[in-house]
Amino acid sequence: MLDQTVDLSNLTTKLTVFMTEENAKRVQLHSRLFKKLLLKYAILRSETKEILDDIHVLLTDDKWLKLEVLAEQLNKSDDVLFRRCLFHFAKCMEPSVIRPSAVTVFDTNIDLLHWYRKSFRLGQDLNDAILQWDKHSTLARSTTRSEAQKAQKCLQLLHDSAPLISEQLCEHGLFWFKSTMHFRQVLSEHPIKDKHSVFQSALFSVLHAFSPERFSIVKITINQKSIDVTDLADIEPLLVEELQVLANSAKYKGDLEHDVVAMTRRFIATVTCIRMVTEKYKSAIIDVGLDGFKADKFYLVKKARNLLRKDQFSELLLFLEEHFEQEIHRHDYIANLLPFYFEKK
Numbered sequence: 338m339l340d341q342t343v344d345l346s347n348l349t350t351k352l353t354v355f356m357t358e359e360n361a362k363r364v365q366l367h368s369r370l371f372k373k374l375l376l377k378y379a380i381l382r383s384e385t386k387e388i389l390d391d392i393h394v395l396l397t398d399d400k401w402l403k404l405e406v407l408a409e410q411l412n413k414s415d416d417v418l419f420r421r422c423l424f425h426f427a428k429c430m431e432p433s434v435i436r437p438s439a440v441t442v443f444d445t446n447i448d449l450l451h452w453y454r455k456s457f458r459l460g461q462d463l464n465d466a467i468l469q470w471d472k473h474s475t476l477a478r479s480t481t482r483s484e485a486q487k488a489q490k491c492l493q494l495l496h497d498s499a500p501l502i503s504e505q506l507c508e509h510g511l512f513w514f515k516s517t518m519h520f521r522q523v524l525s526e527h528p529i530k531d532k533h534s535v536f537q538s539a540l541f542s543v544l545h546a547f548s549p550e551r552f553s554i555v556k557i558t559i560n561q562k563s564i565d566v567t568d569l570a571d572i573e574p575l576l577v578e579e580l581q582v583l584a585n586s587a588k589y590k591g592d593l594e595h596d597v598v599a600m601t602r603r604f605i606a607t608v609t610c611i612r613m614v615t616e617k618y619k620s621a622i623i624d625v626g627l628d629g630f631k632a633d634k635f636y637l638v639k640k641a642r643n644l645l646r647k648d649q650f651s652e653l654l655l656f657l658e659e660h661f662e663q664e665i666h667r668h669d670y671i672a673n674l675l676p677f678y679f680e681k682k
Contacts, residue, residue, distance in 0.1 A: 343375045343382065344389070348426075351392045355429045364429050371422040374415060380407070381419070388426075395427055402437040402453065409454050440464050442471045443482040447489065455496075456507035463492070466511060466547035473546050488543040491536035494529040502527060514544060517552050518571040557608075559584035560591070560601045564608055572619050575626035579660060580608060588659060607656045610649045614641045627660050631669075638670045 349368055356364055375382050384407055387394045395401050401423055408416045420436075427434045435441060438450035438460070447467065453460030467485045474481040496503050502523070505513045514520045524537055531537055544552040555570035556563040557580050570577045583589060589604050591597035614637065615622050621637045622629035630637045638657070642650050654665050 343372050345372055348389050348392050352426060352429055360425075360429055363425055367422040367425045370418060371426075374411075374419050374422070377415070378411060380410060392426060392430070395423065396431060396434070399437070401427060405436070405438050405450060406453050406457065440467045440471075442467060442485045443478040445482050447482075447485060449489075456510065458508075458510040459506055462510035462512070462547070463489070466543050470543045470546040474542075484539040484542060487536050487539035491529065491531065491540035494531070494536065495523070495527065498527045498529055511544060511547060512551075514552070516571065517541075517554065517567045520544065520552065521568075557581045557584055559589060559604050560597050562601055562605070564605060566608065569608075569612060569615065572615055573622050573624070573626055575624070576611075576615070576622055579626045580611075583656070583660060586659065603652060604656075606649070607652050610641070610645055610653045611656075614644060614653075617644065627657065630657055631661065631665075635665070635669045638665065642670055 345368060349365075352364055352368070375385065384404065387400065388404075395404075404423060405420050408419045411419060424436060435446055436448075436450075438453050439446040439448050441447075449460050449464055449467075452463050467488070470485055470488075471481060474484070476484065492506075496506055514523065520541060529536065541552065545554070553567070554565060555567045555577060557566055557577060558564075566577050566580065569580070584604060587593050588595065589600050591600050618637055618640055621632065625632065630641070638654075641653055645653065658665055
């Protein structure tokens with residue numbers, strides 16, 4: 338209401354100290370526009386009392402950011418104008434300042450205000466994550482910026498894909514993703530338009546920079562090739578340790594006159610088979626790793642025989658024999674065999 342009075346004397350007095358020939362007219366203009374907005378909106382008069390008394394408060398804590406979020410309640414043009422006024426007041430006091438709702442990556446300020454307005458926690462998490470990504474990325478600076486933008490795009494697609502995801506992200510922020518496997522599970526259950534998974538990869542990279550211990554990638558190495566076994570490590574870390582031991586064995590390193598390329602290919606294929614089996618029978622390998630395959634009279638080997646192709650199963654048997662350091666006989670996993678299938682005593 339225009340019959341209200343607004344006193345900007347403290348604000349203008351304290352800003353005068355920072356004014357220069359270059360910014361004086363701009364600051365004075367926005368002071369007048371700021372006053373008109375305060376006269377128009379009671380909520381602004383209420384929420385800006387602190388900065389009217391002392392404009393320095395604008396640059397302390399999250400005051401500026403909270404006012405930017407509050408401006409969502411204004412009409413669109415007034416929202417933009419109010420935020421522009423705050424920016425020029427802040428820039429008058431601190432020329433190098435950027436909006437608190439933006440994060441700088443390389444030469445670009447990425448606007449996160451719409452995230453803060455959805456959820457202050459989510460906006461802050463994303464801000465911190467992108468800052469960590471910018472700090473630790475070893476990519477070219479322009480690529481680092483591009484990946485941060487793609488990560489934001491992926492999060493937007495996920496947010497819009499289902500109300501449940503939107504609610505959880507707004508409530509818990511980025512820590513709603515409990516682990517690498519949970520992140521992949523969410524994307525599997527709620528697929529987004531992401532050809533070649535470029536957005537998904539970018540978001541995961543940003544999450545990893547944000548919280549390396551939570552969003553880790555576990556790999557095993559064989560003959561200078563790496564295999565992502567994060568899903569297996571999530572089920573049973575001992576299994577991954579045993580796979581790495583086998584990868585380092587003489588057989589799979591090609592030290593027994595085997596072709597290195599062929600052995601590497603066979604090892605990777607066998608890890609895929611183990612992944613297929615353990616995905617259906619997780620409880621069988623928990624705490625015991627590969628030894629779970631011979632527990633309960635080779636129960637898991639029997640299940641693998643039904644689940645895998647003949648060539649896959651044969652390769653898995655050779656792999657397990659290498660681990661057990663003993664032969665696995667047909668009567669161990671096939672019931673009611675005729676006597677000549679058994680070992681001679």
